[in-house]
Amino acid sequence: MTTTPKPVGKVNAAGLERTEYKGVPSTLCPGCGHDSISNQIISMAFDMGLQPHNVVKFSGIGCSSKTPAYFLGTSHGFNSLHGRMPSIATGATLANNSLLAIGVSGDGDTGSIGFGQYKHMIRRNVPMIYIIENNGVYGLTKGQFSATSDEGQKLKYYGENALPSLDLCLEAIIGGCTFVARSFSGDAKQVQALLKAAVAHRGTAVLDIISPCVTFNNDPQSNKSYDYGKKNEVPLHEIDFIQGGYVPAREEITVDYAEGELIEVKMHDGSYVRLKKLGRDHDPRNRARAVGLLDEAQREQTFITGLLYYEEPRPILSETLNAPEIPLTALPEAQLRPTKDALDKLMQSFM
Amino acid sequence: MCALNIANEVQTGAANSGEPIVNDFTIMAATKNGSGSQTSNSVIVKSLFRMGIPVNGKNLFPSNIKGLPTWYSIRVSKDGYTARRPHNEIAIVFNQDTAAEDIANLPPDGVCLIPADWKWGQSRSDIIYYELPVKELMAKTEIPADLKDRIGNMVYVGAVAQLFGIPLEIIYEALLDNFNRKEKAARLNYNVVEIAYNWTAENLPKRDVYRFEKMNETQGKIMISGNEAGALGSLFGGMTVAAWYPITPSTSLIDGVLDYKHLRRDAETGKDTVAVVQAEDELAAIGMIVGAGWAGARAMTSTSGPGISLMAEFAGLAYFAEIPCVIWDITRLGPSTGLPTRTSQGDVLFAHFLGHGDTKQICLLPATVEECFEFGWRSFDIAEEYQAPVFVLSDLDLGMNNWMGEPFTYPTESIKRGKTLDKIQLEEFFAKYGEWYRYKDYDGDGIPYRTIPGTDHPRASYFTRGTGHTERATYSEKSSDWVANMHRLRLKMDVAREKLPQPFIDYNADKKVGIVSFGTNEPAIHEARNWLSAKGTQTNYLRIRSLPLASSVHEFINQHEKVYIIENNFDGQMSQIIRMEMNDTRHVESLALGDSLPMTPDWIVSKIWEGN
Numbered sequence: 011m012t013t014t015p016k017p018v019g020k021v022n023a024a025g026l027e028r029t030e031y032k033g034v035p036s037t038l039c040p041g042c043g044h045d046s047i048s049n050q051i052i053s054m055a056f057d058m059g060l061q062p063h064n065v066v067k068f069s070g071i072g073c074s075s076k077t078p079a080y081f082l083g084t085s086h087g088f089n090s091l092h093g094r095m096p097s098i099a100t101g102a103t104l105a106n107n108s109l110l111a112i113g114v115s116g117d118g119d120t121g122s123i124g125f126g127q128y129k130h131m132i133r134r135n136v137p138m139i140y141i142i143e144n145n146g147v148y149g150l151t152k153g154q155f156s157a158t159s160d161e162g163q164k165l166k167y168y169g170e171n172a173l174p175s176l177d178l179c180l181e182a183i184i185g186g187c188t189f190v191a192r193s194f195s196g197d198a199k200q201v202q203a204l205l206k207a208a209v210a211h212r213g214t215a216v217l218d219i220i221s222p223c224v225t226f227n228n229d230p231q232s233n234k235s236y237d238y239g240k241k242n243e244v245p246l247h248e249i250d251f252i253q254g255g256y257v258p259a260r261e262e263i264t265v266d267y268a269e270g271e272l273i274e275v276k277m278h279d280g281s282y283v284r285l286k287k288l289g290r291d292h293d294p295r296n297r298a299r300a301v302g303l304l305d306e307a308q309r310e311q312t313f314i315t316g317l318l319y320y321e322e323p324r325p326i327l328s329e330t331l332n333a334p335e336i337p338l339t340a341l342p343e344a345q346l347r348p349t350k351d352a353l354d355k356l357m358q359s360f361m
Numbered sequence: 362m363c364a365l366n367i368a369n370e371v372q373t374g375a376a377n378s379g380e381p382i383v384n385d386f387t388i389m390a391a392t393k394n395g396s397g398s399q400t401s402n403s404v405i406v407k408s409l410f411r412m413g414i415p416v417n418g419k420n421l422f423p424s425n426i427k428g429l430p431t432w433y434s435i436r437v438s439k440d441g442y443t444a445r446r447p448h449n450e451i452a453i454v455f456n457q458d459t460a461a462e463d464i465a466n467l468p469p470d471g472v473c474l475i476p477a478d479w480k481w482g483q484s485r486s487d488i489i490y491y492e493l494p495v496k497e498l499m500a501k502t503e504i505p506a507d508l509k510d511r512i513g514n515m516v517y518v519g520a521v522a523q524l525f526g527i528p529l530e531i532i533y534e535a536l537l538d539n540f541n542r543k544e545k546a547a548r549l550n551y552n553v554v555e556i557a558y559n560w561t562a563e564n565l566p567k568r569d570v571y572r573f574e575k576m577n578e579t580q581g582k583i584m585i586s587g588n589e590a591g592a593l594g595s596l597f598g599g600m601t602v603a604a605w606y607p608i609t610p611s612t613s614l615i616d617g618v619l620d621y622k623h624l625r626r627d628a629e630t631g632k633d634t635v636a637v638v639q640a641e642d643e644l645a646a647i648g649m650i651v652g653a654g655w656a657g658a659r660a661m662t663s664t665s666g667p668g669i670s671l672m673a674e675f676a677g678l679a680y681f682a683e684i685p686c687v688i689w690d691i692t693r694l695g696p697s698t699g700l701p702t703r704t705s706q707g708d709v710l711f712a713h714f715l716g717h718g719d720t721k722q723i724c725l726l727p728a729t730v731e732e733c734f735e736f737g738w739r740s741f742d743i744a745e746e747y748q749a750p751v752f753v754l755s756d757l758d759l760g761m762n763n764w765m766g767e768p769f770t771y772p773t774e775s776i777k778r779g780k781t782l783d784k785i786q787l788e789e790f791f792a793k794y795g796e797w798y799r800y801k802d803y804d805g806d807g808i809p810y811r812t813i814p815g816t817d818h819p820r821a822s823y824f825t826r827g828t829g830h831t832e833r834a835t836y837s838e839k840s841s842d843w844v845a846n847m848h849r850l851r852l853k854m855d856v857a858r859e860k861l862p863q864p865f866i867d868y869n870a871d872k873k874v875g876i877v878s879f880g881t882n883e884p885a886i887h888e889a890r891n892w893l894s895a896k897g898t899q900t901n902y903l904r905i906r907s908l909p910l911a912s913s914v915h916e917f918i919n920q921h922e923k924v925y926i927i928e929n930n931f932d933g934q935m936s937q938i939i940r941m942e943m944n945d946t947r948h949v950e951s952l953a954l955g956d957s958l959p960m961t962p963d964w965i966v967s968k969i970w971e972g973n
Binding site: 063083086090101104327339 | 581582583584585593596597598599601602604621624625627630631632633634635636637638640641642644645646647648649650651652653654655656657658659660674675678738768769771772775776812813814815816817818819820821822823824825826827828835836
């Protein structure tokens with residue numbers, strides 16, 4: 011029997027092919043927006059030459075939270091509890107601050123049961139990319155309203171939503187997040203660019219990606235549907251991510267303007283995010299403006315996407331807690347257990 | 362009712378004879394919470410300890426910041442007993458709100474120290490009153506007016522020192538210790554003590570029989586709270602992450618970690634090798650340590666009953682996904698908010714089975730400050746060896762009160778990481794087995810091999826989930842996979858039960874009466890057994906130190922004609938665990954108290970006497 015030699019695919023900086031960033035086949039509904047986000051994560055990881063062993067994947071519970079099994083199959087992953095992924099990621103990144111953490115959550119997981127943990131993760135500046143695959147509906151339990159369902163939205167069994175929706179980006183900005191973006195799973199290019207920028211960011215990076223549920227919430231009337239997204243998405247800017255080498259030393263972020271047409275944000279790792287203005291003016295460094303923009307969008311029911319808010323990163327949690335620069339998990343026993351002499355001296359003080 | 366007679370003989374027999382009673386009585390200080398009495402009481406206890414007299418102090422405090430009644434009992438015992446006694450011979454009655462009750466509770470010939478300022482009618486003629494002019498004495502001091510309220514309780518320290526015999530220089534040393542060697546604060550307090558001491562000497566002739574006398578029984582011993590001991594144990598155990606949420610009575614354990622965190626400060630970098638996070642709630646606290654344990658940290662949280670309730674879901678996940686972490690439960694009285702400042706052993710059943718579905722958690726049951734220290738470091742080794750949560754069930758009495766103990770023994774074994782494969786070990790594993798599957802039992806002990814994130818090996822990763830999984834850590838809804846995994850988890854726990862800290866057994870040939878207990882009933886049982894023995898009832902004793910139960914517990918129970926399971930909860934929870942595991946328990950009797958207070962030998966003796 012002859013064997014056909016395996017075709018050699020394109021290899022990235024890490025010496026890996028794109029297929030090596032894949033996970034197990036998805037079990038989500040065909041056409042689910044979440045699967046296209048998983049694909050963008052795979053492409054991003056391949057393009058950026060991420061080392062899979064340096065990446066950790068986290069999720070809570072729900073359709074979105076299943077997806078970490080579907081990308082980066084050779085990275086450690088943890089599908090944890092409903093709404094509690096932020097605490098798991100907090101502990102894990104504290105134990106090992108050299109890991110690149112990617113968390114995937116949903117609107118139920120983040121906006122309802124996990125809302126407290128979401129806000130506190132942001133407050134602590136846990137270094138991770140926190141992706142919300144937001145479809146405005148509970149899928150696994152078959153179609154209930156979530157906290158991000160729009161007011162007046164109609165669902166098959168549950169009628170009309172009488173409550174205002176919660177804007178998770180607005181909550182992130184108010185909570186002190188230094189990287190806040192909104193995107194649409196149907197806008198692959200933008201998702202891709204934002205994911206890369208989030209990797210280059212140090213601290214919590216929130217990506218709220220509207221990702222239609224093809225089974226329970228894809229009626230063209232719903233503003234979480236494909237049709238709606240395709241027709242109504244208002245990208246603030248065209249985003250390009252220009253990758254640089256990893257530069258360990260901290261550098262100032264510089265933002266240059268060309269009459270408001272082009273904004274270039276230099277990230278900590280030497281990369282750039284280039285924002286080309288598409289419609290309305292938006293300076294993502296202006297917190298009050300970002301809050302105002304989201305407030306307007308909510309009132310006018312417009313679907314604004316892009317990098318909504320960015321500021322120079324503040325210390326990550328392990329720095330706040332005076333932890334060493336090297337991972338706590340890398341400390342040798344001599345640094346973990348004080349000496350016998352130290353214990354004996356201490357005992358004297360209790361006599 | 363013979364037993365009660367024994368108790369009475371021990372307690373009041375000598376008092377009636379008029380002979381001096383030396384180093385064998387209890388003082389109760391009744392004060393108002395937040396009035397600074399904690400300093401006065403600590404100073405008396407520390408002074409007696411320095412005099413070489415075995416002493417134990419217990420704080421019975423309210424759930425309140427300021428104003429409600431609080432009682433502090435100080436027991437001295439020449440025989441070294443440290444259990445709580447139901448009565449006190451001497452009462453320091455410094456809280457008007459409870460004065461009537463405190464006086465009524467004194468035995469005949471009891472002693473009452475009371476402020477003269479109250480013009481208190483002497484309601485009993487069979488006790489001895491010493492009236493102290495607190496206001497007048499405070500007026501003689503140099504204390505600034507704003508501090509007078511907080512230092513007023515030092516008056517009774519001076520009176521106690523003079524009446525019962527504590528040298529002033531020892532009091533001063535104890536004050537210096539209490540104020541971290543700050544002379545100004547110590548002097549301020551000492552000034553009051555000295556004035557009260559001298560006034561007492563001149564104005565109050567001694568009329569009672571109680572005396573402190575120097576002994577040599579505390580030489581080389583330490584005095585420390587269980588929570589401080591647990592904190593030190595954790596720091597010596599290589600803890601790298603601690604996450605917590607404030608709750609009485611566990612807060613002082615984390616305070617201890619913060620107080621002694623400098624032991625883990627890198628001299629070169631000035632960085633701390635342990636990260637302590639105050640979480641937003643107990644759900645997040647345990648989530649953080651589960652995440653940290655998964656990523657390879659030695660992680661701990663400390664809480665009490667209400668926190669344990671919130672931690673149930675994560676505890677089940679950590680058990681099922683096999684993630685090491687340590688959870689201290691400093692038990693208080695429940696259910697619900699219950700009596701948050703009173704002691705209990707009421708979380709044993711809940712903690713042992715914490716998690717929905719079929720869960721059996723490892724629990725360690727310290728009885729002494731030495732064990733708090735030892736389990737402090739050993740719990741991390743156990744958690745990593747069994748890749749499971751480890752609960753350390755202390756309680757308010759052990760955790761928050763100061764206890765005499767032997768200086769702690771430095772960990773006898775180096776840090777154990779269990780079956781954790783690093784890059785090289787993983788390579789060797791593949792060379793040996795040609796594979797590595799996260800949840801496969803390679804050694805026949807139910808304990809699989811794990812890797813931690815960041816391991817630089819292309820085959821090091823696996824996917825962790827709380828859902829059904831195969832031995833390869835892949836998702837599975839097959840019942841055969843589920844059952845195989847549950848069998849392995851059960852095997853793992855059955856292996857653990859013979860290797861966890863084994864029971865302490867005090868055994869002689871007589872196999873009639875056996876006592877089984879755990880945790881802080883230890884001092885009451887020790888004393889009760891001596892009383893029973895003096896009256897001809899010999900007992901054997903087994904103290905459980907871990908769950909799941911060791912087989913020696915079963916053997917001990919089977920060997921005796923009659924077995925009492927003594928515990929400080931209302932439902933007899935340990936007794937229930939024993940009954941679940943044993944076929945024939947007709948000879949087993951549950952002696953369950955759960956009255957919110959530390960157990961007394963008197964209660965045990967009366968119960969066992971009733972049963973024989």
